[in-house]
Amino acid sequence: MNVTDPRRRIPRTDQLLALPEVVDAPLSDSAVRSIVAEAQAAARALEITPEAVVDRVRARVTAARATSMTPVINATGVVVHTNIGRAPLSPDAQRALIDAAGYADVEMDLRTGLRSTNRGLGAKSALLAACPGAEDALVVNNGAAALLLATTALAEGGEVIISRGELIEIGAGFRLPELIETADVRLHEIGATNRTHPADYERAAERERAKAILKVHPSNFRVEGFTAAVGTARLRPLADEKDLALIVDLGSGLLTHDPALPEEPDVAAEIAAGADVVIASGDKLLGGPQAGIVLGRSWAIQKLKKHPLARAVRTDKLRLAALEATLTGREAPVKQYLHADPAELKRRAEALAGSVGGVVVAHDGRVGGGGAPGFPLPGYAVELEEHLAARLRAGDPVVLPRVHQGTCLVDLRCVPPELDKTVAAAIARAEKEQS
Template sequence: MEASGFLVGPPVFKTGEAEHLGLAGSIPVRLRHSYIPCSTEVPMSSQDPRSRIPRTDTLLASPAVVDASARLGADTVRRLVIAAQERARHGEIEPEQVPDVLAQSLQAGRATRLRPVINATGVVIHTNLGRAPLSAAAVDAVQAAAGYVDVELDLATGTRSKRGVAARAALLAGCPDAEEALVVNNGAAALVLATTALAQGREIIVSRGELIEIGAGFRLPDLIASTGARLREVGTTNRTHLKDYASAIGPDTGAILKVHPSNFRVDGFTSAAAIDELHDLATQHEVPLIVDLGSGLLAPDPLLPDEPDATSALGAGADVVTASGDKLLGGPQAGIALGRKAIVDRMATHPLARAVRADKVALAALEATLTGPATPTATALHADPDRLRARADALAAAVGGEVVPHDGRVGGGGAPGVPLPGWAVSLPENTAAALRLGDPAVLPRVHGGACLVDPRCVPESEDGPLTAAVQAALAH
């Protein structure tokens, strides 16, 4: 039982209650009891095993718990202490096991409820798993940026400097065709900032075939309409010609927008105006040409010949291109704008730029992504199929199952329909749930009545933990 306090002094009554009990005139009328709080823990019989559960204050005072409080926070540690005690109260463990169970919880405890997951789906840019995994260089950069850093300070002069100078320089080095670069907090923000700064209150001409819906139900028309610009739709779903854009241009035109429909393909009787054609039209009418790439490639990738890149788009005449940093670029969540200096400067000085700017951690991670070694995204995309087969064979030899051909995917709306040839280990379908709930958590692909474990996106250094996780799931 738990008690919240006890009463002191004689019982008291309201006037009517005293008269009803025949005590009128004998007791002064008072409206409230005196109340003194006491401990919430009521002593139990020494024969009750729950009485052997270590006290909360004793557990909190132990050196291991004090150290964990500094790492995880006092509230988190207190919850772990109470959870261990509750397991003993419910008979799940013996009271004497509470300290050991607590120690295990503290060791596995994390400062965030986000759990690391081994991606065994074969989908490289997996939105539900946070898109691109950071490189070791980017992780080091994040740690370096966690404290005080010179994100807006010139240490030589002690005066304020331009924000994100190093990340900007790295972007310009990776895309020499750009005169200027700007980093914001995500790809949608880069596009919203471009349309707001360049065409707020005016018309933006866009093909009907490019009015796409991006993740989580967000639609491009709604996104742009929120900026105060007005969409002027031209052409049809499958065919839009240069003359359609030309017919729509007028004194109220603020910009021409071309969007790469990255998460779907339209095949067959199709037509679209090229960037160089739109550049000539935009130049003639003195309106900017915005090209939204989405995927974040800075240069062409032979593996993905139909995926647009910033260098090619700028070379063809785009005034500014916008893209994401956490897709094919393989970096942190960020929005990137590259293009003519006059255009990018208009975006950078617009009041909205302050609301969507990138933080110091994203800037540091982006710089390291651009200047460091190959990213995990690039490694997974260009994985050798023969090496993937050898890794799948080794996993199957250790856990059982059948090695089957399995095409990976780019994911994240990039290169839809482009297969990435590889291999997977086929296991019983019910293995998938045990893998997801294991430690470490593993996300396989469930397809055709089977649980498919694909090593493409798994760093080779994690092959051991992956094997152990599969073995534990099969034994579950």
Template sequence: MAQHDPRRAIPRTDDLMRLPEVLEATQRLSIAAVKARVRAAQDRARTGEITPDAVADELIRTLEERGASLTPVLNATGIVVHTNLGRAPLSPAAQQAVEDASGYVDVEMDLDSGRRSKRGVGARQALLDACPAAEDALVVNNGAGALVLATTAFAFQREVVISRGEFVEIGAGFRLSDLMTSTGAVLREVGTTNRTHREDYAQAIGEQTGCVLKVHPSNFRVSGFTSGVGISELRTVAETAGVPLIVDVGSGLLHHDPALPEEPDLTSALEAGADLVIASGDKLLGGPQAGLLLGRAEIIQKLAKHPLARAVRCDKLTLAALEATLTAAQPPVQQYLHADPDHLRVRAERLAHHVTQAGYRGISVVPHDGRVGGGGAPGVPLPGWAVALPEMVAGALRTGSPAVVGRVHDGACLIDLRCIPEHDDDRLATAVIAALGGHP
């Protein structure tokens, strides 16, 4: 007699699709998405992960999960601009602007005349109001897109003069030098890793020079026997040669911040003589992912008219969020950067008290320095406090609801409240207690 194959008992797709819970889910999800979850549940039974009679329950469970694959998290790492967690969190005003812009909006229409208008007028004006040192501004999809556009427009099959000490590699092996050469530009390296002088630039500029580029080495610092050339000095070199001076400041800080004394800002770079300044919108500016280009009017107009500008332009949601970030109250990034250490300690002690009251011992509050993150202000500490939990709860916190990402360090899971909105403190306490439930 042939042995019975339990896989024959796996429910058929048609039968599963007729379940009341599945029919209800088709009002929220596409048929394709529902059927994909049906197949996933059936496959788990085929591989023996679950029994055939558990397929329906597994399917219903997955249908109750969030439709999007991105999971909101509470950032308890103390890193303000955390690239792995989406960099800058949007302000309530920016979130509302995104929601308002999610339908039909007048992104390229003048409602008074009914005719087509320029794109991103509001975001552009908000940038100029926030940074009066710029004559004009342009917004593209991200910082890399801004650099590609500028390099292509001014140095296609020409040379970009850049210091060797400013060759930057950021996360995931992404190198700015590779990005620029991919546009057809030729990099003309000057100086050395630790020392570059004004004469190095002056001697390198020639008939093939397209532009002079200064890049802020945002994610590292070189100390010791070093020297570099400031923007004001480079201004005279570039102006004498008749080529534009482009400065990539990286983090998007609009104005000098005493808390980050060595972090370059857009306004200072423009006032020092940069023709064009490039930055990201989702770092210290605290807005959405975007590439910001500010500078002389003729420079910006040349970039705006370049064919590549169409390929790197941003969408209506980005424009709406950026404008709201610039015109509304202080965004979360700035609040977290300047959080009061004493108040952070009060919140940390309150969290520790809740956990202790729930019956868990050995919970302590310890000093903990946060970080800017996102390549900004490397090595600059942001004094604060954290709740030290057993290291083994880190995984349970990440997979809990809400998901909480802490910092695992020196055998402990540190919960820093710097980047957690205060109204979420009770949710955080509940999540911590739930995670500790499996680790007494």
């Protein structure tokens, strides 16, 4: 008795590539062929029937996206959430990204048709308008790059004086001392973890190789109790006397004082206090794209711009466009979320609980992103059963709640109000799947 091998019925590659869903898929040829080959391989291994190959290919290409990144609705209450991309861009910044995605006059003078030396001029002008105490500005690809460039350009071959209480570790295990010393710079540590005095800086400034003083805002932790530190204004006369550059790394990206964060230092205040350069991140409290922002005195910024390392850490047209739009456009979402009205958050939480169940509880949001550690943002959340968190993370759209003390907390602080019903529908689906 002859039995025909069922694998002979597996559709040919050209037949599968001709399916309308495959032809219209927003994927590269290699990505489409990979999906087709995977379905054919599953049929050959008898994991699916040959007749199921077409349906699998259709389903995969329909669900596939050109990027593996998944959009997330942030229901954690953490405004600058590092694990999900820190600051969400404003609609104006998103449009600027699209406009700059094609060809753009990033380094061309359209009047003359010649190459321009004004790369990033729009972002620079917007930064100086937002922080008028600064004489010049520079944008590089991130905060760590800005710090590396500043210490290299201003202290190359010499020592940078830093308090032991400011030798911090940033995200993913990167430590600032190790970052800085990858260049031809040595750190001279002074003081103790909890107390550093003016005399410590004065003694270090007498060293022959001393070239700069570095102040780092320990934004992701707080030391309390028996402490002492020396501010920028107190260090300015010493820097002048010993001809040292005074570098301040704030990290958090706050350009000017924000009453909602009374203890968070800002760039404008540090420049006014006498810093030569101040470093901040673009994708934290500023609410823009990832970028290292350097503002300060013209002579110092010019040294950074002329250093060969500046080319290696140069930022691209997309970030420049998004940063400018963040500064000149309407209020960024980060600012809105930081200043959210607790009464309005309670009203929205009650409406959500009324439609999906759960209990409305007081829930303090957090700044996140290494900013204002321990500083609460009063608000409310809907408390649900803990097991729903995993289903919400696996849903479409993804809703990311906070899991805390055996509960699932859905905080609407960082959720645009027009998505409240979307969140409610996602919770309802998760509850239905559980039942």
